[in-house]
Amino acid sequence: xxxxxxxxxxxxxxxxxxxxxxxxxxxxxxxxxxxxxxxxxxxxxxxxxxxxxxxxxxxxxxxxxxxxxxxxxxxxxxxxxxxxxxxxxxxxxxxxxxxxxxxxxxxxxxxxxxxxxxxxxxxxxxxxxxxxxxxxxxxxxxxxxxxxxxxxxxxxxxxxxxxxxxxxxxxxxxxxxxxxxxxxxxxxxxxxxxxxxxxxxxxxxxxxxxxxxxxxxxxxxxxxxxxxxxxxxxxxxxxxxxxxxxxxxxxxxxxxxxxxxxxxxxxxxxxxxxxxxxxxxxxxxxxxxxxxxxxxxxxxxxxxxxxxxxxxxxxxxxxxxxxxxxxxxx
Amino acid sequence: xxxxxxxxxxxxxxxxxxxxxxxxxxxxxxxxxxxxxxxxxxxxxxxxxxxxxxxxxxxxxxxxxxxxxxxxxxxxxxxxxxxxxxxxxxxxxxxxxxxxxxxxxxxxxx
Numbered sequence: 001x002x003x004x005x006x007x008x009x010x011x012x013x014x015x016x017x018x019x020x021x022x023x024x025x026x027x028x029x030x031x032x033x034x035x036x037x038x039x040x041x042x043x044x045x046x047x048x049x050x051x052x053x054x055x056x057x058x059x060x061x062x063x064x065x066x067x068x069x070x071x072x073x074x075x076x077x078x079x080x081x082x083x084x085x086x087x088x089x090x091x092x093x094x095x096x097x098x099x100x101x102x103x104x105x106x107x108x109x110x111x112x113x114x115x116x117x118x119x120x121x122x123x124x125x126x127x128x129x130x131x132x133x134x135x136x137x138x139x140x141x142x143x144x145x146x147x148x149x150x151x152x153x154x155x156x157x158x159x160x161x162x163x164x165x166x167x168x169x170x171x172x173x174x175x176x177x178x179x180x181x182x183x184x185x186x187x188x189x190x191x192x193x194x195x196x197x198x199x200x201x202x203x204x205x206x207x208x209x210x211x212x213x214x215x216x217x218x219x220x221x222x223x224x225x226x227x228x229x230x231x232x233x234x235x236x237x238x239x240x241x242x243x244x245x246x247x248x249x250x251x252x253x254x255x256x257x258x259x260x261x262x263x264x265x266x267x268x269x270x271x272x273x274x275x276x277x278x279x280x281x282x283x284x285x286x287x288x289x290x291x292x293x294x295x296x297x298x299x300x301x302x303x304x305x306x307x308x309x310x311x312x313x314x315x316x317x318x319x320x321x322x323x324x325x326x327x328x329x330x
Numbered sequence: 331x332x333x334x335x336x337x338x339x340x341x342x343x344x345x346x347x348x349x350x351x352x353x354x355x356x357x358x359x360x361x362x363x364x365x366x367x368x369x370x371x372x373x374x375x376x377x378x379x380x381x382x383x384x385x386x387x388x389x390x391x392x393x394x395x396x397x398x399x400x401x402x403x404x405x406x407x408x409x410x411x412x413x414x415x416x417x418x419x420x421x422x423x424x425x426x427x428x429x430x431x432x433x434x435x436x437x438x439x440x
Contacts, residue, residue: 181343184398188348225343232345269397 149279149287151253154246155214158223158230158239169285173308174210176279178256180217180272181229186293188232190276195234196297197304204301207308211237216258216274218247219266254279280304282311351394355402358386362406369407 150166157164177194179187194211201207211234215221218241221229226239241247251258258274278291278300288307291300361383362370370379379387391399419426429437 182395182397184401185352188345229343269395271397271401 149254149290150281150285153250153253155240155242155250156223158226158241161223164238164240166285169210169281171283172208172210173283173304174212174281175291175304176212176214176254176281178214178216178251178254178258178274178277180215180274181221181225182217182271184271186276190278190293191233191237193297193300194237194278197300198234198236200297200301201304205305205308207305209304212240213237214240214247214250216247216251216256217260217272218242218244219260219264280307282307284314347393351390351398354386354389354393358383358390359402359406361386368410369403371403371407 152166155164156162175194175197177190179190191213198209198211201209213226213230215226221241223239223241226241230237230239242250250256256275256277258272260270260272264270276293278295279287280289280291282288288311289303291303295303358379362368362379365378365382367375367379367382370376394402418424
């Protein structure tokens, strides 16, 4: 204990030396803070502090010093005040008045400021919260208008016998068609139409689309059968099949109705009733548009082109909506 | 894979075979038109078709699978009815309405 006091005394003497040389009010404040913390139990305390105000000779130094003063928790203020009173005989009443009552004054002022700012902020946030709630609801409603078509699936690519999932739809436009190889007249016509679309889109508009054929008749349409069947159509068409459950699942997700007669054997001769649609999927794997029997060789191409041209990626759309204060909405 | 392409189903797996089936179907239906037979699914009409268009029927049955034959026979009736309605519309100068579901609903309410 004694040792530390000794140390403090030594430190104080150094500080005192420094303080006497100080002209810069900022460094003065720093030093006086240090000094005061060290000197809390030191009887030399008042002496050392008395030096400080007297060292700030100019009035500007005084003001700066006083404004910084609340940062110090030391009795420096008491001595300092008396020091100022004595020192500031230039009649600077204003500065002295503020200084003397500053602690009490700023407490209730800060209180009022706190209440005003606090209530203003809480009002603002409550208002914003409500606005966001409305916005979210609108967004949700907008979501209801859009059919929920598509989703994860796991099928087999008939050409490679490899797995084909919804991830293979990414980064390119896809046209998905549901059919079956024993289809009497509509499917072959539609697949021929698809071939024309693909060629026109590629040659005229330089749009490449991944065409996909998914069978609704997994019992008979094995990968080999589909491979053989698709030889008659556009060479880009990817044929997909799978077991009954995975086909049923993907048909459900794409809202495709299909009926395989109950209790059927693969060797039997039957037809599958199914809905006839092309599903246009965007490069993010989301459903964009459905093309039915009514879109022909010309209108189908126009329709697809319109979607491809006007596509804005979700990330870009979000970025467009984002602003610098977007973090408030999260 | 032989069991998969057993008997008549093999005929409809390639483009040529499909086209062959469609051709023979058109021949048979053309003959039915000439003889004023519409629905060959009835017993009476199928007997009439057998006697009037036996060669065409044989070709149709040889080139198409049973499920396709059944389907085309049904389709013939549906297509005929559709054509008839369309003709009536043209004769009576009826314009088809292309209504969206929303438009249709609002019309129903009125």
